[in-house]
Amino acid sequence: xxxxxxxxxxxxxxxxxxxxxxxxxxxxxxxxxxxxxxxxxxxxxxxxxxxxxxxxxxxxxxxxxxxxxxxxxxxxxxxxxxxxxxxxxxxxxxxxxxxxxxxxxxxxxxxxxxxxxxxxxxxxxxxxxxxxxxxxxxxxxxxxxxxxxxxxxxxxxxxxxxxxxxxxxxxxxxxxxxxxxxxxxxxxxxxxxxxxxxxxxxxxxxxxxxxxxxxxxxxxxxxxxxxxxxxxxxxxxxxxxxxxxxxxx
Numbered sequence: 309x310x311x312x313x314x315x316x317x318x319x320x321x322x323x324x325x326x327x328x329x330x331x332x333x334x335x336x337x338x339x340x341x342x343x344x345x346x347x348x349x350x351x352x353x354x355x356x357x358x359x360x361x362x363x364x365x366x367x368x369x370x371x372x373x374x375x376x377x378x379x380x381x382x383x384x385x386x387x388x389x390x391x392x393x394x395x396x397x398x399x400x401x402x403x404x405x406x407x408x409x410x411x412x413x414x415x416x417x418x419x420x421x422x423x424x425x426x427x428x429x430x431x432x433x434x435x436x437x438x439x440x441x442x443x444x445x446x447x448x449x450x451x452x453x454x455x456x457x458x459x460x461x462x463x464x465x466x467x468x469x470x471x472x473x474x475x476x477x478x479x480x481x482x483x484x485x486x487x488x489x490x491x492x493x494x495x496x497x498x499x500x501x502x503x504x505x506x507x508x509x510x511x512x513x514x515x516x517x518x519x520x521x522x523x524x525x526x527x528x529x530x531x532x533x534x535x536x537x538x539x540x541x542x543x544x545x546x547x548x549x550x551x552x553x554x555x556x557x
Contacts, residue, residue: 311374312395312470312503313339313362318371320357320526331357333526334371341470344497344504346514348540349523350548355507356475358523362505363396363473364388376470393422397464397502399474399493403456405448411435412444415462426466434465438492454485461492465500472496474506478513490516511540522547 320332331354339345339362347355360366362373364380373380376395380388397418398404405414415435416426435441438458448456457477464472474493478486494516497504506517514520515537522530524547532539 310341311338314374342501346517353523354526
């Protein structure tokens with residue numbers, strides 16, 4: 309099975325001596341091609357740290373990460389940036405749009421920075437897919453929060469990258485818009501074969517994923533396949549109460 313994102317015994321320690329904190333305590337996990345995985349856990353469990361290490365945005369204290377088939381060990385920042393630019397798209401809660409650029413210009417910005425010529429027909433299609441076909445010349449200040457997040461989704465689609473990392477992508481959206489964004493992410497995985505890794509605290513959001521990985525104290529302790537919101541909420545309640553049996557991660 310093709311595994312575009314593979315973590316092997318990844319550890320991340322913040323601080324030193326008696327003040328050291330294990331944000332990740334030896335995580336081994338593979339995110340397979342064309343899958344949509346939600347990463348969940350109580351506050352401080354290491355969710356965002358896992359995503360940042362997997363995406364090459366942070367460097368593990370130990371262990372190895374393979375991104376798009378390439379080990380990140382020892383890569384210089386220039387090479388790492390090029391790898392992310394070629395293979396990875398990001399969707400964050402804060403949208404990260406350029407205020408002076410139009411919708412279309414924001415969507416193609418990563419391609420422009422990479423020195424690539426956008427596929428105009430595909431860009432038009434992805435903007436249509438996210439429901440902004442009539443808004444291509446609008447700037448972020450002229451859009452609602454939900455519409456701005458759709459621009460971020462279109463940007464993630466436009467480059468046809470192998471992997472998308474999403475960190476609380478629906479955290480600041482109303483319920484209706486959040487469900488639309490989650491549907492777009494799910495379709496992105498199923499129809500385009502992208503590997504999507506999403507950190508979320510919301511059981512409903514997690515239920516749109518193919519599977520959910522649960523972390524506690526920097527370790528993967530359980531996993532749910534084809535999750536329902538109710539099952540995810542129940543598992544989170546158990547984990548928050550400290551009732552779990554750590555598994556090999």
